[in-house]
Amino acid sequence: xxxxxxxxxxxxxxxxxxxxxxxxxxxxxxxxxxxxxxxxxxxxxxxxxxxxxxxxxxxxxxxxxxxxxxxxxxxxxxxxxxxxxxxxxxxxxxxxxxxxxxxxxxxxxxxxxxxxxxxxxxxxxxxxxxxxxxxxxxxxxxxxxxxxxxxxxxxxxxxxxxxxxxxxxxxxxxxxxxxxxxxxxxxxxxxxxxxxxxxxxxxxxxxxxxxxxxxxxxxxxxxxxx
Numbered sequence: 001x002x003x004x005x006x007x008x009x010x011x012x013x014x015x016x017x018x019x020x021x022x023x024x025x026x027x028x029x030x031x032x033x034x035x036x037x038x039x040x041x042x043x044x045x046x047x048x049x050x051x052x053x054x055x056x057x058x059x060x061x062x063x064x065x066x067x068x069x070x071x072x073x074x075x076x077x078x079x080x081x082x083x084x085x086x087x088x089x090x091x092x093x094x095x096x097x098x099x100x101x102x103x104x105x106x107x108x109x110x111x112x113x114x115x116x117x118x119x120x121x122x123x124x125x126x127x128x129x130x131x132x133x134x135x136x137x138x139x140x141x142x143x144x145x146x147x148x149x150x151x152x153x154x155x156x157x158x159x160x161x162x163x164x165x166x167x168x169x170x171x172x173x174x175x176x177x178x179x180x181x182x183x184x185x186x187x188x189x190x191x192x193x194x195x196x197x198x199x200x201x202x203x204x205x206x207x208x209x210x211x212x213x214x215x216x217x218x219x220x221x222x223x224x225x226x
Contacts (some may be wrong), residue, residue: 001025001026001047002026002027002028002046003027003028003049003113004027004041004044004048004049004050005017005020005029005030005031005050006030006033006036006050006051006052006060007030007032007050007052007055007079008033008052008054008055009052012052012102013030013032017030019109025110028040028044029043029044033056033057034051034055034057034062034063035057035063036057037051037058037060037063038058038066038067038070041067042067042071047075047116048075048113048116049075049076049077051076051077051078051079051096052079053078053082053091054080060080060091061090061094064076064078064091064094064096065094065095067095068094075097076096077096077097077100077112077113078091078098078099079100079101079102080099080100081102081103083101085130097116097121097122098112098122099123099127100112100123100124101124103124107180108124108178111178111179124176125175125176126176127176128174128213162200162204165196166199166200166203167221168186169182169186169193170197170200170212170215170216171216172185173193173213174213174221178190197212200212
């Protein structure tokens, strides 16, 4: 995996670069503002772009829109301190493939990058539920084109039922917990949680985790505080 890092904080850039390289993830380049990120994205063709929001010259949301306009296949993950709903929804509408908070730990970031490789949009705890709640409220999915949830997938799937353990796992995942965090709460391994999610999608005839989360939203399993 090749990653492009975009942040105006030099200390943050150096820390991220050291962290990723320690986990055998190649840092293809670094940019300190949105304008630089556009030029480097086109030049380096990185697999993933980790993009800050608040930056000089060109902010991360504008840069995301401009990169996606020229590289629709680009996988851009917002990595920010902002928990504002407006930033979250605008990032997704701009084409971001995920939204992570800088308060997350190292394991969470590495797992999020692995999710991107598997085609699963990564979100910090509670943020996916916010998007799905907005979807349920407006009927307008605010996910990027690469991971939009078709309207029909939020209807309860037919031909499959979930057991109590699977429902428990799906509720926790819908609440934004990673497989590792769900496993810790249930005293199971992350591999077992991943197996349960695969079984859930198989029973409900769904294609990916985003659709499973949409199903959870339709069933009323989202957190009540979102």
